[in-house]
Amino acid sequence: MSYDYLLHIALILISTKIFGLITQKFQMPQVVGALLAGLVLGPAFGINWLAPSDMLTKLAELGVIIIMFSAGMGTSVQDLRKSGKPGFFIALCGVLVPLFMGALLAFFFNRGDLAHPGSPILQNFFIGVILTATSVSITVETLREIGKLQTKVGNAILAAAIIDDVLGLIALTIITSLAGADVNVWIVLLKILLFFVFIAVVWILFKPAFNWYAARRQSKNLHRYPIIAFVLCLLMAYLAEEIFGVADIIGAFAAGLIIASTSKGEYIANKFQPMQYLFLTPIFFANIGLQVEIPEMTWQIILFAVLLVLIAVLSKLIGCGFGAKCCGFTNREALQTGFGMACRGEVALIVANKGMAMGLLPNALFGPVIIMVVCCAVFTPVLLKLVFKPAHGEDVYSSLEESALTDRLEGHEQLEILSDQILTANKEMQKKQ
Amino acid sequence: MSYDYLLHIALILISTKIFGLITQKFQMPQVVGALLAGLVLGPAFGINWLAPSDMLTKLAELGVIIIMFSAGMGTSVQDLRKSGKPGFFIALCGVLVPLFMGALLAFFFNRGDLAHPGSPILQNFFIGVILTATSVSITVETLREIGKLQTKVGNAILAAAIIDDVLGLIALTIITSLAGADVNVWIVLLKILLFFVFIAVVWILFKPAFNWYAARRQSKNLHRYPIIAFVLCLLMAYLAEEIFGVADIIGAFAAGLIIASTSKGEYIANKFQPMQYLFLTPIFFANIGLQVEIPEMTWQIILFAVLLVLIAVLSKLIGCGFGAKCCGFTNREALQTGFGMACRGEVALIVANKGMAMGLLPNALFGPVIIMVVCCAVFTPVLLKLVFKPAHGEDVYSSLEESALTDRLEGHEQLEILSDQILTANKEMQKKQ
Numbered sequence: 001m002s003y004d005y006l007l008h009i010a011l012i013l014i015s016t017k018i019f020g021l022i023t024q025k026f027q028m029p030q031v032v033g034a035l036l037a038g039l040v041l042g043p044a045f046g047i048n049w050l051a052p053s054d055m056l057t058k059l060a061e062l063g064v065i066i067i068m069f070s071a072g073m074g075t076s077v078q079d080l081r082k083s084g085k086p087g088f089f090i091a092l093c094g095v096l097v098p099l100f101m102g103a104l105l106a107f108f109f110n111r112g113d114l115a116h117p118g119s120p121i122l123q124n125f126f127i128g129v130i131l132t133a134t135s136v137s138i139t140v141e142t143l144r145e146i147g148k149l150q151t152k153v154g155n156a157i158l159a160a161a162i163i164d165d166v167l168g169l170i171a172l173t174i175i176t177s178l179a180g181a182d183v184n185v186w187i188v189l190l191k192i193l194l195f196f197v198f199i200a201v202v203w204i205l206f207k208p209a210f211n212w213y214a215a216r217r218q219s220k221n222l223h224r225y226p227i228i229a230f231v232l233c234l235l236m237a238y239l240a241e242e243i244f245g246v247a248d249i250i251g252a253f254a255a256g257l258i259i260a261s262t263s264k265g266e267y268i269a270n271k272f273q274p275m276q277y278l279f280l281t282p283i284f285f286a287n288i289g290l291q292v293e294i295p296e297m298t299w300q301i302i303l304f305a306v307l308l309v310l311i312a313v314l315s316k317l318i319g320c321g322f323g324a325k326c327c328g329f330t331n332r333e334a335l336q337t338g339f340g341m342a343c344r345g346e347v348a349l350i351v352a353n354k355g356m357a358m359g360l361l362p363n364a365l366f367g368p369v370i371i372m373v374v375c376c377a378v379f380t381p382v383l384l385k386l387v388f389k390p391a392h393g394e395d396v397y398s399s400l401e402e403s404a405l406t407d408r409l410e411g412h413e414q415l416e417i418l419s420d421q422i423l424t425a426n427k428e429m430q431k432k433q
Numbered sequence: 434m435s436y437d438y439l440l441h442i443a444l445i446l447i448s449t450k451i452f453g454l455i456t457q458k459f460q461m462p463q464v465v466g467a468l469l470a471g472l473v474l475g476p477a478f479g480i481n482w483l484a485p486s487d488m489l490t491k492l493a494e495l496g497v498i499i500i501m502f503s504a505g506m507g508t509s510v511q512d513l514r515k516s517g518k519p520g521f522f523i524a525l526c527g528v529l530v531p532l533f534m535g536a537l538l539a540f541f542f543n544r545g546d547l548a549h550p551g552s553p554i555l556q557n558f559f560i561g562v563i564l565t566a567t568s569v570s571i572t573v574e575t576l577r578e579i580g581k582l583q584t585k586v587g588n589a590i591l592a593a594a595i596i597d598d599v600l601g602l603i604a605l606t607i608i609t610s611l612a613g614a615d616v617n618v619w620i621v622l623l624k625i626l627l628f629f630v631f632i633a634v635v636w637i638l639f640k641p642a643f644n645w646y647a648a649r650r651q652s653k654n655l656h657r658y659p660i661i662a663f664v665l666c667l668l669m670a671y672l673a674e675e676i677f678g679v680a681d682i683i684g685a686f687a688a689g690l691i692i693a694s695t696s697k698g699e700y701i702a703n704k705f706q707p708m709q710y711l712f713l714t715p716i717f718f719a720n721i722g723l724q725v726e727i728p729e730m731t732w733q734i735i736l737f738a739v740l741l742v743l744i745a746v747l748s749k750l751i752g753c754g755f756g757a758k759c760c761g762f763t764n765r766e767a768l769q770t771g772f773g774m775a776c777r778g779e780v781a782l783i784v785a786n787k788g789m790a791m792g793l794l795p796n797a798l799f800g801p802v803i804i805m806v807v808c809c810a811v812f813t814p815v816l817l818k819l820v821f822k823p824a825h826g827e828d829v830y831s832s833l834e835e836s837a838l839t840d841r842l843e844g845h846e847q848l849e850i851l852s853d854q855i856l857t858a859n860k861e862m863q864k865k866q
Contacts (some may be wrong), residue, residue, distance in 0.1 A: 003494075003674045003675055003681060004671075005491055005669075006495075006498070006670055006671040006674075006681070007665045007667070007668070007671045009495075009667055009670050010663075010664045010667035010671070013660050013663060013664050014660070014661075014664045014666075017657055017660050017661075054487070054488070055488060055491055058438055058488055059697075060434075062439075123553070132850050141586075223710050223711075224450055224454075226448075226707065226711050227446055227447070227450050227710070227711060228447075230443075230711060230712070231443045231446050231447045234439045234440070234442055234443035235439075235440070235443050237436075237439055238437075238439040238440045238443070241436045242436055242457075244848055248436060248439070271707040271711060272711075274659065274704040274705070274707055274708060275707060275708045275711065275712060277656050277660070278656075278659050278660060278663060278704060278705075278708065279663070279708060328569060374718075400481075407573070415816070
């Protein structure tokens with residue numbers, strides 16, 4: 001067995017932290033630094049200190065599953081339910097606008113060198129489909145970092161991004177089934193419906209069973225609770241992906257919601273924090289950077305790439321912003337929602353990959369898709385942090401909330417100091433004996 | 434990408450916990466349950482729900498690295514230094530006795546069907562070499578579980594097991610180099626020496642640099658401290674294995690000692706707990722069980738296997754017990770030390786594997802070696818727990834110490850209740866705004 005993976009994990013941990021601290025210095029979220037670390041140390045610029053591997057890919061997948069699981073555990077179902085209606089409308093506009101704007105862009109480029117056999121209409125709309133799916137994970141991590149996840153906008157983004165994934169999935173399914181693959185649209189839609197029934201059934205069965213078990217143990221906090229929670233998360237992620245054809249992260253998120261509703265929700269959520277920042281989250285973000293290979297460029301492709309990035313951000317901004325405005329959000333909130341939904345990630349890459357395999361996307365355009373994903377992943381956190389910055393003297397709510405965050409942090413610190421004291425006292429007690 | 438690994442991890446987590454709780458009911462450590470879970474669900478009995486994979490092997494390796502890293506962080510260097518002299522003597526006797534007893538056993542079986550070409554003396558001594566290396570990880574986990582890691586015997590076992598690994602390594606090197614491989618014994622010995630110099634240099638440089646950095650940050654507890662510690666652990670494990678030819682877990686243990694000596698030792702050690710019990714430790718122990726395939730058996734091989742198990746335990750008991758007695762331990766402590774050193778693990782398997790490749794071990798005897806490792810891994814924790822059980826009214830020290838442990842646990846629980854209260858208060862504060 002080669003031990004190189006130890007070195008690679010060490011390199012990822014230290015580089016993402018250093019890059020994260022640098023980006024933080026420039027008022028950018030640490031997430032951007034983590035992405036850049038993967039980009040810089042990976043194959044993109046020929047440095048090749050790190051390369052994508054099966055191990056890293058699986059750990060990265062586990063990382064995003066736990067990020068979404070924690071996001072679920074940190075989400076109040078009451079708040080999410082309140083956001084359900086605006087969430088749906090924001091998601092719908094946020095899928096339709098990118099779908100048509102992407103198709104329009106592709107229409108102008110689907111000729112000459114870039115034309116390829118098959119139905120041009122499906123090919124054009126396929127570019128649109130790539131632009132539909134928001135990568136909620138980066139947004140969630142950024143919102144968490146700046147302490148805005150549990151706000152009205154944060155909840156709307158979360159709800160919209162989840163619905164958006166489902167809508168994007170439907171769009172992908174329709175396009176690919178029209179392209180002649182042997183997929184039945186109705187079966188796919190039925191499976192998605194069954195998945196939500198499945199979540200409801202698990203919720204109804206699991207929550208009281210868990211609470212009953214925990215109450216029997218005289219409400220002690222035991223190791224087995226986070227273990228049970230983790231098992232639920234992994235199983236739901238697995239079943240979502242393998243049985244229902246829905247993204248694994250949606251299953252993990254649902255598991256998080258269920259766990260949050262139990263009597264041990266807070267305790268369990270705390271136990272997953274170190275595993276995230278200490279191990280899996282850096283690997284997930286570095287791994288996105290690692291996947292990038294700068295493709296060979298013609299001027300036509302560079303132009304396409306630049307326009308694709310612009311349209312990716314603009315179409316979500318217009319679609320989701322419009323949706324948010326219609327739901328009675330303020331201009332500022334609509335802007336925050338639009339940028340919050342603009343992030344693309346691994347789903348876009350997976351969709352693009354599938355399109356290449358089915359002849360719907362020419363290989364030459366995979367490069368621009370990657371560039372689009374990276375630019376969105378790097379810029380949306382920056383933009384998001386910017387639009388959430390409290391304007392001077394205007395945003396009392398935000399600054400109040402920030403002080404609450406500071407209070408919470410201080411509470412944590414006091415707790416840790418206390419913890420240190422207790423541990424030290426115990427150690428001394430042991431020594432004395 | 435297949436998502437089966439999610440299912441496998443879920444299965445490992447839930448089965449090791451259930452089996453662990455069952456073994457605990459029967460007064461056995463949970464570690465035994467975790468091993469049995471891997472054995473039962475793996476290929477050994479044809480159930481095959483789980484199978485060894487590259488991913489699991491690497492995660493298991495990471496698991497044992499973190500177990501040893503935590504053991505290092507929990508070890509007081511002062512105490513270890515006190516145990517250095519008895520540790521060395523215990524280790525020396527604990528290597529020599531198994532080496533010769535193993536060779537003697539092999540001498541009686543190295544004939545007929547089991548004879549194979551090459552030097553019989555080297556072949557016989559090779560069986561002895563397999564028996565030399567104590568697998569300290571299972572012992573450490575068991576001692577930690579019953580709260581005896583930081584005792585006189587616990588420290589002696591730790592020190593002896595570390596020295597024992599080095600001595601076993603030297604024995605392996607000598608045997609394999611005599612068998613004609615192009616390994617130079619002196620270079621290997623030089624590398625081991627250099628490794629200890631390397632540890633000292635890292636210690637001298639890292640500790641003050643880290644303390645200075647931590648002091649600059651006004652002694653706040655930051656995410657970066659455990660990250661830096663983890664990077665140090667991974668790097669030292671990697672360098673131990675790849676540069677110095679020493680086991681990676683020795684490097685991780687040394688990193689733990691270094692971290693424990695810094696100003697943030699306690700804080701960092703706490704952050705590694707959930708990642709262990711929640712994720713990596715179950716995978717490590719289940720993975721040992723997974724590696725077992727019950728080999729085809731003749732009566733001769735079964736007899737050999739039974740005797741090998743007996744000699745494996747007896748030789749360590751005699752050797753280490755004698756060593757401990759000579760160092761002024763009581764009979765009871767000598768017994769505890771002997772059983773504590775009797776556990777074999779992955780090192781024995783790796784050595785046996787190497788021996789097969791070099792023609793020093795006939796393939797037919799690999800089965801008995803596996804059986805020996807599993808039996809030692811399953812029985813030594815049980816025996817260890819037994820010999821550490823306070824005799825009625827006799828062992829005041831132990832029971833005092835146990836009450837200290839209970840106090841500490843209660844302290845932790847109070848802390849968690851407090852933590853829950855603070856978090857709830859914060860949440861309510863947030864909702865009010």
